Amino acid sequence: MPFKNTSDWLDYDKNHLWHPYTSMSDPLPCYPVESAQGVRIKLADGRELIDGMSSWWAAIHGYNHPLLNAALEQQIQSMSHIMFGGLTHLPAVTLAKKLVDLTAEPLQHVFLADSGSVAVEVAIKIAIQYWYAQGQKNKQKLLTVRNGYHGDTLGCMSVCDHVNGMHSLFQGMLPEQFFAPQPECFADGTTNIDVLEKQLFQHQSEIAAVIIEPIVQGAGGMHIYCPQYLQQLRLLCDKYGVLLILDEIATGFARTGTMFAYEHAGIVPDILCVGKALTGGYMTLAATITSTEVVQGISADGSGVLMHGPTFMANPLACQVANASIDLLLASPWKHRIEEIEAQLKAELSSCQQYPMVKDVRVKGAIGVVELHENVDMETMQADFVAQGVWIRPFNKLVYIMPHYIIDKNDLSKLTSSIQHILKPLTLKAN
Ligand SMILES: *Cc1c(COP(=O)(O)O)cnc(C)c1O
Numbered sequence: 001m002p003f004k005n006t007s008d009w010l011d012y013d014k015n016h017l018w019h020p021y022t023s024m025s026d027p028l029p030c031y032p033v034e035s036a037q038g039v040r041i042k043l044a045d046g047r048e049l050i051d052g053m054s055s056w057w058a059a060i061h062g063y064n065h066p067l068l069n070a071a072l073e074q075q076i077q078s079m080s081h082i083m084f085g086g087l088t089h090l091p092a093v094t095l096a097k098k099l100v101d102l103t104a105e106p107l108q109h110v111f112l113a114d115s116g117s118v119a120v121e122v123a124i125k126i127a128i129q130y131w132y133a134q135g136q137k138n139k140q141k142l143l144t145v146r147n148g149y150h151g152d153t154l155g156c157m158s159v160c161d162h163v164n165g166m167h168s169l170f171q172g173m174l175p176e177q178f179f180a181p182q183p184e185c186f187a188d189g190t191t192n193i194d195v196l197e198k199q200l201f202q203h204q205s206e207i208a209a210v211i212i213e214p215i216v217q218g219a220g221g222m223h224i225y226c227p228q229y230l231q232q233l234r235l236l237c238d239k240y241g242v243l244l245i246l247d248e249i250a251t252g253f254a255r256t257g258t259m260f261a262y263e264h265a266g267i268v269p270d271i272l273c274v275g276k277a278l279t280g281g282y283m284t285l286a287a288t289i290t291s292t293e294v295v296q297g298i299s300a301d302g303s304g305v306l307m308h309g310p311t312f313m314a315n316p317l318a319c320q321v322a323n324a325s326i327d328l329l330l331a332s333p334w335k336h337r338i339e340e341i342e343a344q345l346k347a348e349l350s351s352c353q354q355y356p357m358v359k360d361v362r363v364k365g366a367i368g369v370v371e372l373h374e375n376v377d378m379e380t381m382q383a384d385f386v387a388q389g390v391w392i393r394p395f396n397k398l399v400y401i402m403p404h405y406i407i408d409k410n411d412l413s414k415l416t417s418s419i420q421h422i423l424k425p426l427t428l429k430a431n
Contacts, residue, residue, distance in 0.1 A: 031386060032044035039403065059404055072282065072320065081315050095326075098323060102259060107272055117150075117151030120211070134297060142178070185225055185226035185229060215261035216256055244269045256367065341365070345416065346363045357426040369399075
């Protein structure tokens with residue numbers, strides 16, 4: 001054991017280890033985890049927290065699930081990894097078939113990527129290669145909407161919100177893309193898609209694809225919008241000759257109440273990205289799924305070679321746990337479960353609306369969001385939630401939960417009541 005005790009290794013962590021979006025010189029405290037089981041995270045000091053985050057959308061079946069554990073243990077006995085260049089294996093092929101069967105009919109071709117960001121990079125490359133092969137070499141830009149989030153690598157960053165994503169830091173380095181306003185839907189059934197249409201009209205000769213998170217924008221602002229916007233977007237993409245990439249890395253696998261969020265709108269993308277819940281939160285794996293039309297388009301100039309192939313592509317352990325996770329989801333009454341969670345979130349979070357600090361409460365599927373008027377002090381609020389016995393990680397103006405689908409009524413109530421308890425006494429700063 002290189003460390004004497006918990007505070008010793010915590011100290012090493014603080015001095016040597018980067019965490020997501022943190023400073024090395026002024027790190028925020030981290031809570032040491034010993035284990036996790038079901039919806040509970042056990043800290044090193046023995047305290048147990050009810051988890052409201054599902055480890056960022058991923059652990060939909062809860063932690064330490066016997067069937068997912070068994071899938072991995074069994075796969076380890078035959079092979080943990082094998083290169084995917086020139087070789088193939090049943091775990092990957094089985095997963096491809098599950099993804100093709102689960103998604104809309106036109107989506108037939110699967111690229112297994114090693115993280116969500118990579119899946120988005122691959123989607124962008126596919127879109128650009130598609131137009132290149134048709135002789136439209138100028139169509140290399142993307143059009144997206146404000147407050148989106150599509151990952152942290154440079155290509156993905158270029159389509160994240162340019163303010164939230166701090167594009168100014170990387171100016172000259174990031175490709176400049178086109179941005180339309182965040183989708184808004186009005187009471188009379190209309191939307192603000194006219195601005196996006198203007199950009200499509202003006203720049204259609206440069207735009208390869210529109211990329212957007214359907215129905216719920218995740219990390220960029222937890223914004224929920226109407227299916228009509230997506231229906232209009234699908235028509236506009238066809239009208240102006242632009243591909244539609246849907247990023248369902250957060251919303252995929254039933255989170256919004258349908259297996260994929262695009263089903264709310266009854267549309268089909270040309271390219272679909274999934275990740276996060278794909279392996280039930282066990283391993284890093286994502287996929288880019290493409291229509292046959294797009295695949296044939298890439299091959300139109302004779303080459304058809306997609307320029308991507310990571311070392312750990314289609315890792316068998318990740319594929320097998322994804323297969324087990326999808327089976328588990330399909331064998332569960334998932335639709336009913338998400339409806340129950342949605343109803344309970346609506347009933348229990350709505351009272352937050354009356355607190356002075358609260359600007360908006362919104363719920364979609366197994367996602368509950370409380371938006372505040374001001375940014376929270378994350379460190380203090382995080383500690384308050386831990387003291388309440390729950391794991392909820394607020395950021396900026398947002399306090400939100402996306403619980404495991406297996407959470408029971410009492411544990412979910414504990415999450416919502418601790419949000420009420422902590423937000424109720426907060427008052428606006430006088431300024
Ligand atoms: C998390 C996320 C990504 C990035 O996935 P990583 O696995 O973190 O690289 C991309 N798009 C959306 C919508 C996400 O929520």
